[in-house]
Amino acid sequence: xxxxxxxxxxxxxxxxxxxRPFHDYFLTHxxxxxxxxxxxxxxxxxxxxxxxxxxxxxxxxxxxxxxxxLGITRETTVVRIPLRSAKHxxxxxxxxxxxxxxxxxxQAGVIEIPAFAKPAPLNLTRAPASSPLQAYREEQxxxxxxxxxxxGDGEGTSAESASGDPQVFxxxxxxxxxxxxxxGFLREKLHEYIEDAAKQYGLESSLGGRMNTxxxxxxxxxxxxxxxxxxxxxxxxxxxxxxxxxxxxxTPSSKANTNGLKQTPEHIASKxxxxxxxxxxxxxxxxxxxxxxxFFTDPAxxxxxxxxxxxxxxxxxxxxxxxxxxxxxxxxxxxLADAPLNASDILASPxxxxxxxxxxxxxxxxxxxxxxxxxxxxxxxxxxxxxFTAHCGDTRILLxxxxxxxxxxxxxxxxxxxxxxxxxxxxxxxSFVTDSFGEERIGGLANTRxxxxxxxxxxxxxxxxxxxxxxxxxxxxxxxxxxSDGISGTATDQEVVDMVKEARTPEMGARDVVSYATEVxxxxxxxxxxxxxxxxxxxxxxxxxGGFGTREHREWRRKEAADPRGRMNYG
Numbered sequence: 001x002x003x004x005x006x007x008x009x010x011x012x013x014x015x016x017x018x019x020r021p022f023h024d025y026f027l028t029h030x031x032x033x034x035x036x037x038x039x040x041x042x043x044x045x046x047x048x049x050x051x052x053x054x055x056x057x058x059x060x061x062x063x064x065x066x067x068x069x070l071g072i073t074r075e076t077t078v079v080r081i082p083l084r085s086a087k088h089x090x091x092x093x094x095x096x097x098x099x100x101x102x103x104x105x106x107q108a109g110v111i112e113i114p115a116f117a118k119p120a121p122l123n124l125t126r127a128p129a130s131s132p133l134q135a136y137r138e139e140q141x142x143x144x145x146x147x148x149x150x151x152g153d154g155e156g157t158s159a160e161s162a163s164g165d166p167q168v169f170x171x172x173x174x175x176x177x178x179x180x181x182x183x184g185f186l187r188e189k190l191h192e193y194i195e196d197a198a199k200q201y202g203l204e205s206s207l208g209g210r211m212n213t214x215x216x217x218x219x220x221x222x223x224x225x226x227x228x229x230x231x232x233x234x235x236x237x238x239x240x241x242x243x244x245x246x247x248x249x250x251t252p253s254s255k256a257n258t259n260g261l262k263q264t265p266e267h268i269a270s271k272x273x274x275x276x277x278x279x280x281x282x283x284x285x286x287x288x289x290x291x292x293x294x295f296f297t298d299p300a301x302x303x304x305x306x307x308x309x310x311x312x313x314x315x316x317x318x319x320x321x322x323x324x325x326x327x328x329x330x331x332x333x334x335x336l337a338d339a340p341l342n343a344s345d346i347l348a349s350p351x352x353x354x355x356x357x358x359x360x361x362x363x364x365x366x367x368x369x370x371x372x373x374x375x376x377x378x379x380x381x382x383x384x385x386x387x388f389t390a391h392c393g394d395t396r397i398l399l400x401x402x403x404x405x406x407x408x409x410x411x412x413x414x415x416x417x418x419x420x421x422x423x424x425x426x427x428x429x430x431s432f433v434t435d436s437f438g439e440e441r442i443g444g445l446a447n448t449r450x451x452x453x454x455x456x457x458x459x460x461x462x463x464x465x466x467x468x469x470x471x472x473x474x475x476x477x478x479x480x481x482x483x484s485d486g487i488s489g490t491a492t493d494q495e496v497v498d499m500v501k502e503a504r505t506p507e508m509g510a511r512d513v514v515s516y517a518t519e520v521x522x523x524x525x526x527x528x529x530x531x532x533x534x535x536x537x538x539x540x541x542x543x544x545x546g547g548f549g550t551r552e553h554r555e556w557r558r559k560e561a562a563d564p565r566g567r568m569n570y571g
Contacts, residue, residue: 022107022109022111022188022191023109023110023111024082024083024084024107024108024109025080025081025082025083025109025110026080026081026083026086026109026110026167026169026377027078027079027080027081027110027167028078028079028081028377029077029078029079029375083108083109084108087505087506087507088505088506088507088533089379089506089532089533090108090506090507090530090531090532090533091505091506091507091508091509091510091511091530091531092106092108092507092510092528092529092530092531093507093510093511093513093514093515093527093528093529094106094514094526094527094528094529095486095514095515095517095518095526095527095528096526097486097518097521097523097524097525097526097527098523098524099524099525099526101180102180102526103175103176103177103179103180103183103363103526104173104174104175104176104183104484104486104526104527104528105173105174105176105180105183105184105186105187105528106171106172106173106174106187106482106528106530107170107171107172107174107187107190107191108169108170108171108172108530109169109170109191110167110168110169110170111168111170111191111194111195111369112168112195113168113194113195113198113203113308113369114165114198114203114204114205114206115165115166115168115205115206115207115371115372115373116168116205116206116305116369116371116386116388117166117206117207117371117372117373117384117385117386118206118373118384118386118471119206119207119373120373120374120384165205165207166207166371166372166373166374166375166376167375168369168370168371169369169370169371169378170191170194170367170368170369171367171368171370171480171482171530171532172186172187172190172191172365172366172367172368172482173365173366173367173395173482173483173484173528173530174186174187174190174363174364174365174395175363175364175365175393175394175395175484175485175486175526175528176361176362176363177361177362177363177364177450178360178361178362178452178453179361180361181361181452182320182361182362182363182451182452183363185316185320185363185451186316186363186365186451189316190312190313190316190365190367193312193313193315193316194308194309194312196312197308197309197311197312197315198308200268200272200311201265201268201269201272201303201307201308201311202265202268202303203303203304203305203308204303206371207373265303269303269307272311273296273311276311276314276315276318277291277292277296279318280314280318283318283321283322283325284321284457284458285458286457286458286459286460287425287457287458287459287460287462288457288458288462291462291464293310293314293464295307295310295467296310305369305388305469306388306467306469309388309390309465309467310464310465310467313365313390313392313451313463313464313465314462314463314464316451316463317451317452317462317463320451320452321452321454321457324360324452324454325454360452360453360454360455361452361453362445362450362451362452362453363393363450363451363452364392364393364394364395364414364447364449364450364451364485365390365391365392365393365395365450365451365463365465366389366390366391366392366393366395366396366397366411366482367389367390367391368387368388368389368397368410368480368482368532369387369388369389369390370385370386370387370532371385371386371388372384372385372386373385378472378534378535379532379533379534379535379537380535381474381475381535381536381538382474382475382535383474383535384471384472384473384474385472385534385535386469386470386471386472387410387469387470387471387472387480388467388468388469388470389410389411389467389468389470390465390466390467391410391411391412391465391466391467391468392414392447392449392450392451392462392463392464392465392466393413393414393447393449393450393485394413394414394415394446394447394485394488394489395411395482395483395484395485395488396409396411396413396482396483396485396488396493397409397410397411397480397481397482398410398480398481398482398483398493398496398497399470399472399477399479399480399481399534400477400478400479400480400481400497400500400501400540401476401477401478401543402475402476402477402478402536402539402540402542402543403476403543404543404544405478405497405498405501405540405541405542405543405544405545405546405549406494406497406543406544407493407494407496407497408477409493410468410470411466411468412466413447413488414447414448414449414450414466415446415447415448416446416448418448421448421449424448424460425448425459425460445461447461448460448461449461449462449463449464449465450463451463472534472535474535475535475536475539476535476536477534477535477536478501478534478536478537478539478540479500479506479509479531479532479533479534479536479537479540480531480532480534481496481497481500481513481529481530481531481532482529482530482532483496483513483527483528483529483530484525484526484527484528484529485525486517486518486521486523486525486526486527486528487513487514487517487527487528487529489521489523489525490516490517490520490521490523491513491516491517491520492550494549494550495516495550495553495554496513496529498546498547498548498549498550498551498554499512499513499516499547499554500512500513500531500540501540501541501546501547502541502546502547502551503531506531506532506533507531509531510529510530510531513529513531514527514528514529516554516558517529519558519561520557520558520560520561
């Protein structure tokens with residue numbers, strides 16, 4: 001099991017062999033009436049009122065009409081739709097600029113982790129228990145439950161994940177430097193580290209024990225289980241792998257009594273974090289001798305999504321760093337340099353006879369996770385959602401607010417001139433170097449946080465992510481944009497947002513942003529843009545005058561770029 005020479009710890013090898021491929025598609029349900037007659041659909045009026053309870057509207061009545069039963073009233077079929085094919089919901093554009101090759105990568109799809117969205121209320125209004133409408137609702141629910149038990153034809157009624165929660169969407173942009181090894185590794189493996197961390201910590205769903213929107217009961221969450229079941233779930237076996245990090249598997253108490261010690265979730269999280277920090281101290285030292293992530297020091301946040309993301313980022317960076325160290329040692333040892341690679345090396349082809357030369361590159365990273373309280377997708381105008389962003393480096397994530405069209409940045413560039421980063425690193429780096437362009441650098445790098453970059457790790461260039469949670473109301477934001485520094489170094493946040501406003505689809509918006517950045521840039525850096533449609537997409541041109549705010553300035557910059565004598569450096 002190998003990927004470009006990277007070495008998988010032996011304890012994780014069995015899990016990765018049977019791991020499913022990344023889902024670059026999402027699941028949705030479409031009415032199957034167009035395929036065959038809907039013979040099993042429940043009969044009744046579309047307003048869900050029995051005829052005996054139907055009556056004309058009385059404007060003088062003070063009683064509000066009860067809410068209808070939410071859900072699907074007819075049979076549906078679950079289908080897979082690749083995100084790259086859904087151009088009205090997701091768009092991406094990539095350009096290498098004037099560089100000989102492209103070091104940027106991206107990823108978009110669905111990952112298998114528990115939902116973290118804020119639960120929605122079950123019902124806004126409730127009919128009296130003795131009313132005909134309540135009896136009709138109960139009858140409809142029983143019919144759906146019976147149909148669900150009797151289904152065996154492979155058709156589904158919801159677009160939920162395998163765990164029963166609504167799908168969690170995953171978007172990421174990775175800007176490599178010094179080669180494509182690190183950015184390619186993050187594209188293929190970072191989501192797997194997030195899924196592994198969620199399983200190791202026993203992350204609970206925020207929607208556990210709730211009824212889904214289709215009338216069927218959801219699987220009971222860990223927080224609502226009985227004492228005995230919760231005690232069994234809290235049992236774990238903690239083992240150390242070859243890399244020094246802990247790997248654990250939740251097992252029943254009977255198995256744990258023979259194979260390991262019985263541990264609570266808090267003890268499991270403490271052991272995982274202690275083993276990870278100890279491995280960083282032994283492998284790197286320097287800055288990491290006193291390094292303690294903020295989400296590791298708070299006991300109340302040990303089983304939260306920010307803790308999972310922090311653990312996944314640091315573990316992925318540590319494993320990639322050890323792969324860099326191994327290649328460096330192999331290049332200096334003639335015996336190791338001539339030996340064939342083993343099957344556990346994944347930073348080079350297993351069939352290659354000689355080890356590749358060591359590399360010193362790295363990559364910045366920005367990812368976004370979107371979760372909804374119901375299977376209704378996040379781009380629906382009436383669907384609220386929760387957004388988590390994790391970021392290190394100078395890639396950026398932007399939101400467009402529907403009310404005024406203003407760009408809302410969710411990330412901050414990690415540069416030496418940033419006050420928070422400067423105060424964090426000056427205790428370890430004696431001084432920052434200023435290059436000929438007037439930009440401060442640390443160890444020759446323009447970013448103070450990134451994956452890889454082995455030579456600068458002891459000075460504090462870590463992959464600890466900045467994590468932000470954003471509650472997005474129904475239609476509050478129009479779209480989300482993920483861009484690399486080839487775009488953010490050329491265009492402002494508002495210019496990027498305004499260009500997407502003028503596009504008809506997210507796919508066209510991503511192409512327009514990349515085209516503008518490569519046209520007016522004087523550096524010709526790699527440019528990558530991802531545009532994700534949100535609930536307020538149809539209102540993107542209402543607030544702030546659409547794209548008129550920066551259109552005149554963008555046209556002037558295009559004219560300046562077309563004139564060789566008047567071309568200036570705006571990067």
